Amino acid sequence: MRNSGLNGITSVAAVLTAGLVLFCSVCAGWAQESLPAKRPDDLEFAPLHWDMQIPEKKRLNNGINLYHRRNSELPLVNISVMFGVGRSVETAADAGLAELFARTLESGGTSTVSPADFDACLDALAMNLNVDSGPYTTTLHVSMLKEDVARGMELLAQLIRNPGFDAERLETARQRLVEQIRRRPDDPAAIAEQLMLENLYPGHPLGRKPSLQSIRHISRADLVELHQRHFGPRNMHVAISGDITASEAVHLLQTAFSGWDNPGEQADVPELEPLPETHGAPLVVVQRPLSQTTIRLVERGIKHDNPDVYAVEIMNYILGGGGFNSRLMREIRSNRGLAYSVFSHFAIGRRLQGAFFAGCETKAESVGEVVDLFTSIMQQMREQGVTQDELELAKQSRLNSFVFRFEDLHSLVKTVMEYDFFGYPDDYLVRYREHIRAVTAQDVQRVAQKYLHPEQQALILVGDVEEATLAQLGDERDVKHIRIEDLL
Amino acid sequence: QGPSARLHRSLVLEKRLAVSVSVYTAPGARYPNLFVIGAIPRHPHTSAEVEDAIYAELERIKHDGVSSAELEQARKRLRADRLRHLRSNRGLASMLTHFEVVTGSWKYLLEYDEILRGISAREVQDAARQWLTRDNRSVITLTPPEKHAPLIPEDGEADAQ
Numbered sequence: 292m293r294n295s296g297l298n299g300i301t302s303v304a305a306v307l308t309a310g311l312v313l314f315c316s317v318c319a320g321w322a323q324e325s326l327p328a329k330r331p332d333d334l335e336f337a338p339l340h341w342d343m344q345i346p347e348k349k350r351l352n353n354g355i356n357l358y359h360r361r362n363s364e365l366p367l368v369n370i371s372v373m374f375g376v377g378r379s380v381e382t383a384a385d386a387g388l389a390e391l392f393a394r395t396l397e398s399g400g401t402s403t404v405s406p407a408d409f410d411a412c413l414d415a416l417a418m419n420l421n422v423d424s425g426p427y428t429t430t431l432h433v434s435m436l437k438e439d440v441a442r443g444m445e446l447l448a449q450l451i452r453n454p455g456f457d458a459e460r461l462e463t464a465r466q467r468l469v470e471q472i473r474r475r476p477d478d479p480a481a482i483a484e485q486l487m488l489e490n491l492y493p494g495h496p497l498g499r500k501p502s503l504q505s506i507r508h509i510s511r512a513d514l515v516e517l518h519q520r521h522f523g524p525r526n527m528h529v530a531i532s533g534d535i536t537a538s539e540a541v542h543l544l545q546t547a548f549s550g551w552d553n554p555g556e557q558a559d560v561p562e563l564e565p566l567p568e569t570h571g572a573p574l575v576v577v578q579r580p581l582s583q584t585t586i587r588l589v590e591r592g593i594k595h596d597n598p599d600v601y602a603v604e605i606m607n608y609i610l611g612g613g614g615f616n617s618r619l620m621r622e623i624r625s626n627r628g629l630a631y632s633v634f635s636h637f638a639i640g641r642r643l644q645g646a647f648f649a650g651c652e653t654k655a656e657s658v659g660e661v662v663d664l665f666t667s668i669m670q671q672m673r674e675q676g677v678t679q680d681e682l683e684l685a686k687q688s689r690l691n692s693f694v695f696r697f698e699d700l701h702s703l704v705k706t707v708m709e710y711d712f713f714g715y716p717d718d719y720l721v722r723y724r725e726h727i728r729a730v731t732a733q734d735v736q737r738v739a740q741k742y743l744h745p746e747q748q749a750l751i752l753v754g755d756v757e758e759a760t761l762a763q764l765g766d767e768r769d770v771k772h773i774r775i776e777d778l779l
Numbered sequence: 780q781g782p783s784a785r786l787h788r789s790l791v792l793e794k795r796l797a798v799s800v801s802v803y804t805a806p807g808a809r810y811p812n813l814f815v816i817g818a819i820p821r822h823p824h825t826s827a828e829v830e831d832a833i834y835a836e837l838e839r840i841k842h843d844g845v846s847s848a849e850l851e852q853a854r855k856r857l858r859a860d861r862l863r864h865l866r867s868n869r870g871l872a873s874m875l876t877h878f879e880v881v882t883g884s885w886k887y888l889l890e891y892d893e894i895l896r897g898i899s900a901r902e903v904q905d906a907a908r909q910w911l912t913r914d915n916r917s918v919i920t921l922t923p924p925e926k927h928a929p930l931i932p933e934d935g936e937a938d939a940q
Contacts, residue, residue: 460792
């Protein structure tokens with residue numbers, strides 16, 4: 292044993308020597324090119340100084356809002372064009388309209404160029420185009436080389452002003468969506484999300500998902516009508532970043548959209564119906580033959596203009612937003628080994644209250660124990676608040692991760708455009724850290740008491756839910772069994 | 780890649796056999812690796828139909844090669860995608876380390892455009908002929924067990940036909 296141990300040491304030394312020789316020859320190679328032969332951790336830098344680079348905003352003559360930031364390191368330009376129309380205009384009979392609108396806008400060509408020819412034009416420029424459909428907005432994103440920016444803007448403007456909504460491409464998009472809906476039962480997290488939304492926003496456009504029935508009769512005429520009602524310069528918001536100056540961006544937009552007007556356009560998101568009241572704490576169960584049960588607890592949260600958003604952010608970090616630093620993860624995963632990942636999230640609502648939800652996956656026989664832990668950890672936060680150490684860690688984490696909002700220039704410009712559209716204060720980003728620093732332990736306990744109501748939360752279970760679990764958890768809850776077929 | 784790419788056009792847009800199709804290499808590039816074509820069939824089309832449509836495109840590229848316009852377009856896309864990768868620090872770091880390990884020097888990044896310009900249509904066709912063969916191929920199909928029989932009755936189809 293001793294011998295083989297020595298042999299081991301000798302061979303490690305041999306490897307080290309070989310490594311050193313290799314390293315020295317690499318150093319010699321560097322020296323020849325007069326590059327510094329320092330290890331990365333020996334390099335010295337000037338003190339870090341960071342200026343927040345907030346995008347500029349301009350309003351063009353025809354009403355278009357432009358957000359711009361230049362960065363000429365690479366010969367690329369990114370453009371996002373957002374219109375204030377999304378899922379919130381759908382009814383129960385046409386849920387999926389906004390999604391099919393986005394897919395067919397993206398792939399349906401223009402009134403004068405066939406879809407196949409338009410695809411070829413995009414590919415000739417290596418231009419990536421995709422259209423996002425959100426609750427309140429539809430956004431076209433393109434990325435292109437600087438050398439193609441004039442042609443790229445022209446193609447984008449043709450698509451926005453005179454989309455083709457080709458009937459064949461609508462059919463392709465519909466069939467792809469049918470297939471996605473058919474595959475929903477394969478994804479328990481998506482089923483749980485669908486039920487969460489239904490429970491938070493019952494009978495409301497934001498509480499629905501497209502169904503096989505609701506997408507069946509959406510026609511080309513519906514897409515054309517949506518375009519006519521909502522696409523116009525006054526409802527158009529543009530984010531441009533990359534190797535392009537502000538005056539170039541303005542000039543391109545003015546050229547591409549000159550003479551465009553839509554007197555009938557609705558220049559903001561249509562008025563939303565108020566959220567219906569919800570009553571009781573339902574237990575919603577979808578039986579699925581799965582080894583792990585997906586658990587979600589959910590209730591309505593807050594809207595962005597609520598002054599408590601910062602305290603709620605810190606509270607949620609400590610509760611379940613901070614990964615291994617959070618109480619839910621520590622207790623349910625680290626201490627008890629009942630789940631791989633545990634989380635909670637306060638979605639900040641833009642026009643309506645957002646969702647608060649918490650959850651994890653666990654084996655069938657642990658479901659009751661895990662739900663009780665969620666409830667008691669939330670209750671404990673309401674009753675006893677948080678420690679100074681937890682508060683400091685949460686604040687430092689939020690303050691230090693703030694810089695990553697500025698890592699991707701285009702996503703920053705786009706985010707600022709969205710903040711403006713949804714009515715965030717102009718100095719939201721500038722004052723964010725100040726607001727976070729000001730949060731106290733008293734604030735955290737106060738918002739826990741105000742916004743966390745474990746006894747009122749809807750509980751959603753997707754999996755092989757046992758009778759004993761139903762008996763235990765259904766005792767004080769209104770139990771609803773949902774068939775998977777009814778979610779398609 | 781891109782909406783007019785051959786596989787997407789044929790399988791998703793024209794024949795409507797698949798919801799999506801993608802092409803990538805795995806698991807890495809340091810050693811001989813795999814060229815992977817993945818597709819999701821669209822009900823009621825079978826994975827066998829999707830496979831046949833993929834093979835038809837492979838035969839086409841082996842038999843007829845690629846046009847100079849297609850090649851130019853692919854070069855431009857690779858150039859643009861490389862620049863898009865370089866936008867983030869993470870993308871830059873991963874490209875430098877990737878080329879250092881795979882090609883022997885990070886400087887490959889600087890010569891990338893020139894190397895792309897040197898690749899001919901003939902070489903593309905030859906590579907397809909050499910590697911995309913039946914003997915060199917493995918096919919994996921993931922299907923649900925019987926108890927997960929289709930939830931939707933046949934008359935629930937939203938097919939336009």
